[in-house]
Amino acid sequence: MSAGLALLRRSPRAAAGGALLLALLLLAVLAPMLTPHSPTAQTFGPWLRPGGEHPLGTTPLGQDIWAQLVYGARLTLLIGFTAGVVATAIGTAMGLSAAYFGGRTDEVINVVTNVFLVLPGLPLLIITSAFLRGGGVWSIILVIALTGWPWGARVLRSQALALRNRDFVHAAIATGESPARVIFSEMLPNLAGLIAASLFSTALYAVLSEAGLAFLGIGDVSQVTWGTMLYWAQAKGALLQGAWWWVAAPGLGIALLGTAFALVNFGIDEVTNPKVMHRTRATRVLGRGRRASTAAPEAEAAQPLLDLRRLSAGYLTPQGPVRAVRGVSLQVAPGEFLGLAGESGCGKSTLAFAATRLLESPGVVFEGEARLGHQDLLALSPEELRRVRWKDYSLVFQASMNILNPVLRVREQLYDAMQAHGVVSRAQLEARARELFALVGLREDDLQAYPHQLSGGMKQRVVIAIALALEPRLVVMDEPTTALDVVVQRQILQEIDAVRRRLGISIVFITHDLSLLLEMSDRIAIMYAGEVVEEAPAQELFAGARHPYTRKLMAAFPALEGPRERREGIPGRPPSLAQDIAHCPFFERCPSRMPGLCDARKPARVEVAPAHSVACFLHSPAIKEEAHAAD
Incomplete structure (x- = not known):
């Protein structure tokens, strides 16, 4: 129930579809309250026009059309939902079984699925219905369900095959979990959105199929459904008599029901696949009215190649925004090798993707600028960005060989x-x-x-x-050698550095291997909890790191020389980025913290040496002056 409400809150289209579907359900449930007449009673005059006691007039047999419409909604919805559930259950079972077991099982299921897909849908329905004629509405449901499952099975099989090869499924199998547990606990929850979308698509198919069969006179036309209303309107020449409302009423009902199913289906797709909401590959930038500003060409040489200004980015979640990058200002000079280091989850990759407009939904840029030369990348249109990307800057992703x-x-x-x-x-x-x-x-x-x-x-x-x-003038590399062995890593990094020097390009290299950056980089920026807490030339950082977090990171790597020492990680864990952090983010884990100060205020970045800045109260001149005055 809560998941359904969350869907309606997050997707306007799902909310509109849900409201329309609810209205149609109420029309069916409240039928006895909406009309005092029986839909089959022949107690009124024939061909009465709409008005008064008969809002939609009467049939040539004296039946009230409004009563048929509201009571017909019951069987129409019953057929749609029941056939949809049965067909989706069959398709899900077939698709998951084929994907999980593979081999002979997959071959047999594929043959059966292909046979149903190759056979023309309407003739197959007609032939099957002819054999089951006289079985009432349940025979119609059975026919539609048995002919409507192959589409869902084919889509689910393809998605489940990709899921079957994921590491977490292999791990579950390796630990000895039964096939049923793997399918229902590991795979099925990941396909829930696709299954729900399949349900509504199949329900729409069922409603349209029933209407088509009824219109052709196949099935039990004595039942009152929107399809049988269309059949009798056609059979009695309603349009020839000028009674167009007899045709329009059930036709509009079917159209509205199809619209409701389609809108809910689109909403499910939006929520389970956020990329659908933002089809362009450009990062979503919050705020209106951004304009690209340009600098004078002669001043460009004096500018940094990449200039990030108070950049904040993160992710929009149902629980609220997660600010993975918080007001980061950073510059990269032409030809410079900048290293970006920090623990996993500190915002390194989010910063790189936000700055280069590759942060996909639900990722967004909240504020700030990302200037490449004289252009603000965040202000470019998708077409302008397409012309700039790869020509002026490019990217190499983690395990990008895939x-x-x-x-x-x-x-x-x-x-x-x-x-x-x-x-x-x-x-x-x-x-x-x-x-x-x-x-x-x-x-x-x-x-x-x-x-x-x-x-x-x-x-x-x-x-x-x-x-x-x-x-390109700039290449951003997000842990490009993580999946490789150390010998190959070193070879590739040496080649990257040689290419950089030969071509004069700038490189932003992201990793949590600080020892590697100390060897390769001209300058290093240390990130923690979405913020840059220290920035300095590589050799100066190695000789004298100032921030307690940087010193802890460096202490985690063993020295190549000297006595053997026991190395320890950093106790505790980073703060949640879903909340505001009004104090030093490293306070809870810092061995040098000052209660009453570090947990009450956020330290500003101060320059402690040329090109060496740090965000820590231990090096704040204002705090030192306050302490001196107190003494």
């Missing part, structure tokens, strides 16, 4: 980015592809390979080559 299309050769995938930005000459594409492979340490022969023929490290090099294809 984005390679398994059925296309590497050469074709390397060409794609260049062709999308106007490089059409085959000779230029080939020459650039060979040059890029030489840059990242791959052989020219590998251009002809499929992704499965390459190792993990080679695929990651391919992705880095694609990111460098148009020589």
Whole structure:
């Protein structure tokens, strides 16, 4: 019940569909209160026009059309929902069984599904109904359910196959869970939105099928449904008699019911698949009236290449907004290697995705600017952003070797980015592809390979080559070597640094391996709870980290020389980013905290040395002056 209310709150279309469906349900349930007449009573004059005691007039047999409409809603809704539930249950069972068990089971179910899909729907319904004629409304429900399940089964099978190969399902199987438990506890909840959408789609199919069969005179036309109303209106020549309302009333009812089902279906899709709400790949930026501002071209050289100004971003959830990035200001100079470090969940990736407009729904940018040269990326239209992305900046994701299309050769995938930005000459594409492979340490022969023929490290090099294809000024790398072994990691990082120096590009490298950044970076920014708490040149940070969090991070890595020491993690855990943090976010875990100060106020970032800033009261001049005055 609570899930249904949450759906209505989060989706206006679902709310509109739910309200319309509720109105139709009330029409059916309250039929005896809405009319005193029986829908089958033939006690009135024939062809009475609408008005007075008969809002929709009467039939040629003296039956009240309004009574038929409200009572007909009962059987129509019963057929729709019951056939929808039965067909969805069959389709779900078939689809999940085929996906989970595979092999012979999958083959048999696929054959049966394909047979039903190949057979024409309406003729199959007519033939099946003819064999079950005389069985009443339940025979109609059975016929529709038995012919309406294959579509849902096919969609569910394809989604369940992808789910079947997920790590958490493999882990459940490896721990010895029974197939029934894996299907019902691990897979089914993840398919709930798709199953619900299938239910409403099948219910709509059932309503339309019943109306079609009744209109053709198949089934029990003595029952009162919206479909049989259309049959009798056609049979008695209602339109020839000018009684168009006899046709319009049930037709409008079916149309409204179909609209209600469709709106609820769209709402389920919006909530279970938030990307549907925002179809463009550009990050949703809250606030209206943003305008791209430009700087004078001659002043651009003096500007940082990437300039983040008070950037705040996060995620919109049913429980409220989660601010994963909180007022971050950060600059990257041309040709600079900036390292971004911190624990998992501190906002590193969210910051990178928000700044580059790749934060997908339900992710949003709450405020701030992300300027690349003279352009504010957050103010660009999706079309403007498409022209800038990959040409002026590119990205390499964590385990991004998985984005390679398994059925296309590497050469074709390397060409794609260049062709999308106007490089059409085959000779230029080939020459650039060979040059890029030489840059990242791959052989020219590998251009002809499929992704499965390459190792993990080679695929990651391919992705880095694609990111460098148009020589962007900035490349953002989000833990690009995490899935690789340490030897390959080092090789790739050395190649990245060599390419950077050769091409003069800037790199933002995200990781929680601080020891790696100390070796590779020109400058390092440390993030905690969505904020940058310390920023300094790499060597200076190594020689004298100032923030207690940075010192704790560095102490977690063992030294290569000297006596063996026991290393410990940082006790406690970061604060929830779903709440406002009006004090130092590291207070609860800080060994140097000052109660009454650190838990009452938020420290500002202060410069403790040239290009070295830290957000900590231990280094705040104002606090030191207050303490000196107190002494």
